[in-house]
Amino acid sequence: MISSIRLYFLGTGGSWPTPQRNTLSIGIRINDEAILFDCGESTQTSLMKSSLSLMKIKRIFITHFHGDHFLGLPGLIQTMSFYGRTDQLEIYGPIGASSVLGNLLSLGYYSLNFEIRIEELRGSGSVDFGEYSVAYAQANHTIPALSFSLVEKDYAKLEESKIKELKVPRRLLEKIRREGSALVDGRTIRIEDISGGVRKGRKVSYSGDTRRDANLLELFRNSTVLIHESTGERGNESKVISYGHSTGMDAALQARNSNSKKLVLVHFSPRYNDINPILEEARSVFSNVVAAEELMEMEVGIND
Ligand SMILES: [Zn+2]
Ligand SMILES: [Zn+2]
Numbered sequence: 001m002i003s004s005i006r007l008y009f010l011g012t013g014g015s016w017p018t019p020q021r022n023t024l025s026i027g028i029r030i031n032d033e034a035i036l037f038d039c040g041e042s043t044q045t046s047l048m049k050s051s052l053s054l055m056k057i058k059r060i061f062i063t064h065f066h067g068d069h070f071l072g073l074p075g076l077i078q079t080m081s082f083y084g085r086t087d088q089l090e091i092y093g094p095i096g097a098s099s100v101l102g103n104l105l106s107l108g109y110y111s112l113n114f115e116i117r118i119e120e121l122r123g124s125g126s127v128d129f130g131e132y133s134v135a136y137a138q139a140n141h142t143i144p145a146l147s148f149s150l151v152e153k154d155y156a157k158l159e160e161s162k163i164k165e166l167k168v169p170r171r172l173l174e175k176i177r178r179e180g181s182a183l184v185d186g187r188t189i190r191i192e193d194i195s196g197g198v199r200k201g202r203k204v205s206y207s208g209d210t211r212r213d214a215n216l217l218e219l220f221r222n223s224t225v226l227i228h229e230s231t232g233e234r235g236n237e238s239k240v241i242s243y244g245h246s247t248g249m250d251a252a253l254q255a256r257n258s259n260s261k262k263l264v265l266v267h268f269s270p271r272y273n274d275i276n277p278i279l280e281e282a283r284s285v286f287s288n289v290v291a292a293e294e295l296m297e298m299e300v301g302i303n304d
Pocket of ligand 2: 064066141209
């Protein structure tokens, strides 16, 4: 069972790094393991400043191969090796991932003591990791690009009265949840015997770089948290769209139209010293919105 989902905003600025913002990376800790959505240039130093250990990262999902979303990979991987990692690392990306990452990971002279498995994600779909999955769909950018959703599995709510009535020891509850049943004093207790209703799993979606596109609403539907790019504001809309991006207003409309609960804006153009105009235009249509700050952390609660 997933008890904790925590977000780490390791890089929140778009296009190129500035003294104020690193380029894109979102860490997500799921119980005791972690994944990354994107890996911009300074991701490893941000990780070192955060409370998320880079050794916990099991898999990395790259939205697309513009530098602000993946150039942190070689450095991060070399450091993992220096730290003595032996566990396999999985990297998922859009079409072309095998050749881009193959070149990138053969740069320079270093040897790794762990395996890297690269998988290209085509079309739309979902990769299953047991208690959670990562769904993906094609974004609307200037090159092949993906948007992602981390989806926690729905699970049965346990009913206290039934647990007491059937005298099920607490230490067996997790086993029953995981395996569907357990033996209690010679009786088989099934999950149906002690549950009542289903708790919907949490969902954290991340747009990557994209124009506002109704095709992405299905992926984002009912997100607990939608992390959406907002490169510029409405006054610059034609320029923002021509570069394959969204405005603050676009991000807010996607949040509202997908029935998401909370919106976090990222990927601000480095041309903005003050991002408040972007935040304010988003807030005018979707009130539960924040602009991500560097190294901001956010717990995604069961009742959020
Ligand atoms: Zn970008
Ligand atoms: Zn891009």
